[in-house]
Amino acid sequence: MTDSLLAGALSQCSGDRLRQLAVSDTGFVFDPQTGQSFTVNATGRLVLDCLKRSDGLEEAAQCLAEDCDVPLDLALSSVEAFLMQLGRYL
Amino acid sequence: MRNWRHWKVAVTGINAHAENPGPGLAVARCLVEHREFRGSVLGLAYDALDAGLYDHENCQSSYLIPYPSAGDEALLERIKVIHALEGIDAVIPCLDSELQNFISLRSELAGLGIKMLIPSREQFNLRAKNHLVDLCSRIGVAVPRSKMLTDPGFFDRVAREGFEYPLVVKGVFYDAAIVYNAFEAKAAFSRLVGKWGYPCLVQEVVNGDELNLAGVGDGQGNLSGYVMMRKRAVTDKGKAWAGVTVVDEALHATASKLVRALAWRGPLEVEVIKGTDGKIYLIEINPRFPSWIYLSHAVDRNLPVAVLRMLADEKDVQLTQHEPGTFFIRHARELIVNLKDFESVLVNGYCGGDAIDRSA
Numbered sequence: 001m002t003d004s005l006l007a008g009a010l011s012q013c014s015g016d017r018l019r020q021l022a023v024s025d026t027g028f029v030f031d032p033q034t035g036q037s038f039t040v041n042a043t044g045r046l047v048l049d050c051l052k053r054s055d056g057l058e059e060a061a062q063c064l065a066e067d068c069d070v071p072l073d074l075a076l077s078s079v080e081a082f083l084m085q086l087g088r089y090l
Numbered sequence: 091m092r093n094w095r096h097w098k099v100a101v102t103g104i105n106a107h108a109e110n111p112g113p114g115l116a117v118a119r120c121l122v123e124h125r126e127f128r129g130s131v132l133g134l135a136y137d138a139l140d141a142g143l144y145d146h147e148n149c150q151s152s153y154l155i156p157y158p159s160a161g162d163e164a165l166l167e168r169i170k171v172i173h174a175l176e177g178i179d180a181v182i183p184c185l186d187s188e189l190q191n192f193i194s195l196r197s198e199l200a201g202l203g204i205k206m207l208i209p210s211r212e213q214f215n216l217r218a219k220n221h222l223v224d225l226c227s228r229i230g231v232a233v234p235r236s237k238m239l240t241d242p243g244f245f246d247r248v249a250r251e252g253f254e255y256p257l258v259v260k261g262v263f264y265d266a267a268i269v270y271n272a273f274e275a276k277a278a279f280s281r282l283v284g285k286w287g288y289p290c291l292v293q294e295v296v297n298g299d300e301l302n303l304a305g306v307g308d309g310q311g312n313l314s315g316y317v318m319m320r321k322r323a324v325t326d327k328g329k330a331w332a333g334v335t336v337v338d339e340a341l342h343a344t345a346s347k348l349v350r351a352l353a354w355r356g357p358l359e360v361e362v363i364k365g366t367d368g369k370i371y372l373i374e375i376n377p378r379f380p381s382w383i384y385l386s387h388a389v390d391r392n393l394p395v396a397v398l399r400m401l402a403d404e405k406d407v408q409l410t411q412h413e414p415g416t417f418f419i420r421h422a423r424e425l426i427v428n429l430k431d432f433e434s435v436l437v438n439g440y441c442g443g444d445a446i447d448r449s450a
Binding site for chain 2: 032034
């Protein structure tokens, strides 16, 4: 179930799609394709930034793990959880 | 030819009913607020209570013209009178129901030196609701499953016809209603046919985001300029009350395909639904600017001014990059009208700020 949710979220949140998002310093996110807007907290903004700069989940998790000084597996599960939530908005 | 920057431009559709405003006042506002435009806008109205008649910030002067049902000859006679008084350089028609008359008068008005960027009758008819499905199937654009109706008995055999409720019932020119059963459907059918005539269009409901594109076709198959918008709030009639510019390549591609297929000449609005399956479904093509066209001025892609440039044979319509993220929120306000102006409209069919005798 989680795997299929994650697969769905991954297809919604491709690197190109995420790079289109306009993210302000306050965490206000505007999607230029749909006109929708939403907010993310500081951690969400960091994960989003890692995802936009990375080629895949593992690379984004690596980036998050380094920035937050947390174990890689914890960072990876956090990135996956964030991505599944983000997929609902895109 | 006079420079377009100094033209006197007549604009129709200057009614401003809050729940469903005509596009004319927004078109006028685009023109008068453009940094290069030094000319003036003349409002052409159908009813003494059309707000644009009295909105002198946007329409320097305004005149009543005969309703479209009076026909093209009555319209021509009235325009000749107004032209003799004012010297009109161009007309931007803004209502679907009047376009047939303006199309008929294209050569007569051109003979008077009045320019219009409007489609041919064939182009106009091809994009009409009752021909849209044929056009789309020919060029590979998806449309919600639709059927033209003259018999309301259809609503009692919806399942046998391969449809299911809810359905959208649409008037041949304007207006639509979502109906959930045969009772509601027949009431909507009667109302729409009574108001707009036969036939009615019935369409399946597609779930998704409603996106709109306003654009201008050059008549050679090119979309010369466009602005894309997603509605963020709508009136009871489903008209945009708030919206935001977006960039959607699939919508742009669909609109370009339609303009190419029709070789569309003039303003248009393409209304689509981006389904939850990611596919673009064409809802309709309106043969004029939408009432939210002021947004084009706000994003420095002033499409009414682009029309003037095209009529003046300028090759470059000078639109900036299309940027997403600019919002509009419509609001309603009261125009104060003095008795003298109202009397002038009712008695002379004219309202304006100078002293020319227009009683003829």
